[in-house]
Amino acid sequence: MDEQVLRASLLAPMLDASSGVALYRQLYEEMRQAILAGSLPAGVKLPSTRTLAQTLGVSRATVVLAFDQLLAEGYIYGKVGSGTYVERVLPDELLRLQDRRKGGQQTGEILPPAQPLSERGKMIAASTVAPLQKWEQVVQHQAFRHGIPALHEFPFKLWSQLAAKRWKHIQPSDFGYSDPAGYRPLRQEIARYLQVARGVRCTEEQIIIMAGSQQALHLAAQLLIDPGDDVWIEDPCYMGARGALVSSGAQLVPVPIDDEGLAVTQGIAISPRARMAYVTPSHQFPIGTVMSLSRRLALLRWADQAGSWILEDDYDSEYRYAGHPLASLQGLDQAGRVIYIGTFSKVLFPALRLGYLVSPPELIDAFRAARSAADRHAHMLDQMVTTDFMAQEHFARHVRRMRSLYEERQLILLEAARQQLGDNVCIKSATAGMNVLAHLPARLRDTEVAQQAAQNGVAVTPISKYYIQHPPLNGLLLGYAAYNQQEIQQGMQNLARTLQ
Structure with missing residues (x-):
């Protein structure tokens, strides 16, 4: 040429x-x-x-x-x-795509649109873990976002000292692949903690370290559910659980919540042979109900007779302000049907992305394999530092301090609501958790109030968003754990202006 x-x-x-x-x-x-x-x-x-x-x-x-x-x-x-x-045979698929398009234009043929997602991929893409919001809004320190711990009160200096000490003594072998179940010393600490604080009956072998509770929910659903299987789910329910179950192909069976928790008899009437039930028995999310002992025993009896599994999500049981934390559902289980899930996101900090699952003995190998297939194992240094934080009693002290702080902040919120909102909103004190439920009068819709509040600098979540089927409550979820007295009072003033 x-x-x-x-x-x-x-x-x-x-x-x-x-x-x-x-x-x-x-x-x-x-x-x-x-x-x-x-x-x-x-x-x-x-x-x-x-x-x-x-x-x-x-x-x-x-x-x-x-x-x-x-x-x-x-x-x-x-x-x-x-x-x-x-080159006569090019590496780029672009050339073949161009040829296809040219061919279609020349012959008048309309090429069918591509189907980029599998059927399971469509279910995953359609699932929702949390109310949709822009991440630049999420990071703003704006009352009353729920589920966020008091990050300003976390002992990050101590945490960094523990991390530096680990880095100083880390071994070359620690940089290789490790046990997919997690760092054994951490699993030992978690097992000891759960036995004492939550009444969980387990050994370290049953502990599988996860990248937060969301991964535990996802892997449990993938392992135990086939597309089309019925799964009981609380109504209202945690969106992360709904997303994990829907993405596995589960057919959700919404079961209502009353003053005693999950209405087991209604679940049996609707779907007696459901494959699984998802529950938050110690502190139902988002309403806050505690499942009664009779309901717990009825749920366990059903699971045993039906050969079904129970996912127990124990997301914030450390923060109970009336008496000691309630014993877990798993501790009552005699048939090995409960899969217990916990997380460090609420008690330490969400960015840590460490949680754990307590597997029934017969599923240990399956969960280890699933964990390995997902992402091999959790970050080793984070596991080591968390181990030291627990073994040196910093964890227990931090939980006690946060429990006292959160109880105080809830009282501040309730008093601010009494002064600012008057009779417009009914907020009852909560015996546990990091948020309270504000009931709105019938003339107001929670979704509209939430939208208006956002314009006034207040982040509240409409409770109706968490319902699937049953008539929703009309209220707002108010988180208080992450906010000091000034922020709570300012947020309540803005909310009062919204309601006016």
Whole structure:
């Protein structure tokens, strides 16, 4: 091919030395696009690097670098003693796509739209873990977001000291792949803690370290549910659980919540052979009900007789202000039907992304395999530091301090609501957790109030968003754990202005 023709058809516009992009990169891009577009046909011989450099007015090194890149990516090839040619079979799928489109245009054929997602992929994409919101809004310190601990009160200096000490004594072997079930010393600490604080009956072998409770929910659903299986779920319910179950193909069976928790008899009447039940018995999310002992025993009896599984999500049981934390449902289980899930997101900090699952003995190997298939194992250093934090009693002290702080902040919120809201809103004190439920009068809709509140600088969540089927309560979820007295009072003033 004549180099002047190459210059006119291939490299116009000319290379721009002032563009900030290296000349060899510009030349590479021009030639690559020409090859894909067919301007340089397959099999055509290219000018020598010396000739092309003289024609373009650049150094030969520039052309050589461009040719080397094209050669490495499979766009051109060289023949010893003959020259350099455009590859006949190109690596890019782009060329085949262009040919298909051209063929469709020439024949008048309308090519069917691509289906990028599998059926399971569609279910995953359609699932929702939390109310949709922009992340730049989430990070703002704005009352009354729920589920956020008092991050300003966390002992980060101590945490960094523990991390630095670990880094100082870390071994080369710690940088390799590790047990998918997690760091054994951490599993030992968790097992001891759960036995004493939550009445969970387990050994360290049953503990599987997860990337937060959401991964535990997801893996449990993937392992134990086939598409179309009925699964009981609390109504209202935690969106993360709903998302994990829907993405596994489960057929959700909404079971109402009353003053004693999940209405087990109604669940049996609707779907007696459901494959699984998801519950938050110690502190129902989002209403806050505690499941009564009779309901717990009825649920366990049903699971045993039906051969079904129970997912017990114990997300914030550490924060109970009346008496000791309630014993877990798993501790009452005699048949091995309960899968217990816990997290450090509420008691330490969400960015840690560490949670755990207590597997029934017969499922240990399956959960270990599932954990390995998901992402091999959790971050080793984070597990080590968390182990030290627990083993040196910092964890227990931090929980006690936060329990006292959160109880105080709830009282501040209730008093601020009494002063600012008057009779417009009914807020009852909560015996546990990090949020309270504000009941609105019938003339107001919680979704509209939440939208208006956002414009006034208040982040509240409408409780109706958590319902699937049953008539929803009309109220707002108010988180208080992350906010000091001034922030709570200012937030309540803004909420009062919204209601007016």
